[in-house]
Amino acid sequence: MKEIVIISGKGGTGKTSITASFAVLGGNNAVVADCDVDAADMHLLMQPDFDFSEDFYSGELATIDANNCIRCNKCAKVCRFGAISIRSMQYVIDPLSCEGCGYCARVCPTEAITNKNRLAGKWYISNIKTGSIMVHARLGIGADNSGKLVAKVKNEARDIAFEERKDIILVDGSPGVGCPVVSSLSGANFVVLVTEPSVSGLHDLKRVYELVKKFKIKAGCIINKSDVNPKKRDEIVGFLAEENIVHLADLPYDENFTSAMTQGQTIVEYDQNSIKTLLTSSWERIKQLVINQNHNR
Amino acid sequence: MTNSPARIAIASGKGGTGKTTLATNLAAYIAEQEEVVLVDLDVEEPNSGLFFKGDLIHEESNFKMIPQWDEPKCTFCGLCQKVCNFHAVLQLGPTILVFPELCHSCYACSELCPTDALPMISKRTGKLSDFRINNLHFVESRLDVGEEQAVPTISKTKQYSNENYAHLRIEIYDCPPGTSCPVIEATKNADFVILITEPTPFGLHDLTLAIETMRTLKKPMGVVVNRYGIGNDAVIDYCQKENITILAKIPNSRRIAELYSSGKLIYQEIPEVKELLSNILDYCLKASKGDIE
């Protein structure tokens, strides 16, 4: 079982469209995990049936039972997050400000405050059009993207891949360089970096690759919209060579990505020409690299 | 209220939709007429600065408060470890270990410690920089590597701008992407929120989440459609149905993509975009004064 994670540092590089294309190319042998939980979009291209869904809880949230409150003000005094206020003569906690530290409950003389698990989103298991299975999620509004939901999605995908004897887990990774990406990368066998030739593209690529290096995961890179800025493209290629990252493909700027998307399709289903060929050969290359890695062990 | 600047926050459900492009272009456009401040609140990956080369006029460290173990005072009662909901303080035999990056600065361990053995001290979490390019002030904060909590830094950065630029007419916030807690913090005290999206199924999906988020905050908002012409009209139809003003449609063009990729300001090269910015600005100013809605 091999885990391939696609990341891009920042959004808008076509990461999700490319991951979805690989999911189609991987067919029913690839379990898909959408770990971009703060802006989960991949399901829009996968025709998921939302076969199973479950609430996701993370962290805590304090609430005050007005019946037991003697209005001593102790809780409001200790809360460092300004979450407790008095509204129409009652002490109340603003869920968006509450950090779930639990301090208020510890000082309340009448045990009027309880800490509950905080509803932070939902996660799903779906059958998808590739004949395989996808695990995806939706982070709740204002929730803390601590990486726990990402870990949950990945872990479920692993269990499914194991039970169903699938060879590949394809992960649409989270953006940024914080906890969610760390969770996306943990345990991966190969990383595909998707970037574009712009000032910020190279900057983000370098930052996120620092992280990949720490995990010592072999990486490849796809440069999307490579023809938009040939000079920057060359700079990226230089960086790849320096860091020994496999340069998987240059994809031209192509509005078919969007046209495919509006049909609910991936580019490899929609476009029968250059992009499809490029992505197909990238996918074969990735599989090869992942398998070779196995031999080296 | 009347004398403080109009705070315009630019956000999007997802990164890469043109948020930073809009923020930088709008700020630079305003700066042609008057002083303005652009605040990059995407503190995990501040990117706006890549588009400006200005003079650094001020720099300071950002701090947070964390407990520090005062060994001789400790009686090893174990309370600190028990009260920390974030596992940021551990008692390992005869040692108390504090993990600064995990600490949320709630003060519980420090104030509940029976012997005052965990006084709070300040710890650097990152750096705030303030640049100036003629009329344009540009403030950004950058978290140190390993520091995970964006929210306190966002709040601090806003505070810096609010204190130092209260005399200006307009403050622009470039917000972090998504709908999680950093966005809430970034948009919380904005007078008007511009949501930027692309007219694609992904764009529509992310926009609906962003709108839902701004509605829970009860923020007046408008939508800018970027790369108009690709995709379909679903975003436009949705906004009409939901009664949300479309502030502008920035046309799709390869030329814009090229200008962006080389870090250039778009409106300076494309007059049409300049006009769109002027419309956006007019609307935002009216709306943040409460003249609309």
Next chain:
Amino acid sequence: MKIAFTAKGTVWDSMMDPRFGRTMFIVLYDDESRTLTSFDNGVVENEAHGAGTATAQKIFELSPDVLITGNGPGSHAVQALKQMNMRIFAEAHDMTIKQAFEKYKKGELKEI
């Protein structure tokens, strides 16, 4: 000597859990009594924050001589584990506890 494993189950044939902080179980092998004991780490697995340090705390209480895990603990957990006199071996994923133990005995695991 006591050896701790991060695992997805509680028997020799259970798969190793590659994660440290959010491991499902901690399995302890005592080579004197030749017994396997397991500790459910589910409570920690559900923590939003500080799973690594919380698990390190548990390991501390079990005080094994050797820890065998998958990806390797995160930097916070390593810092906590360093307080103990314990050798840590990583990169034991995609295998059962038994296989990980064999690899350890042959000296094929990477020490942190």
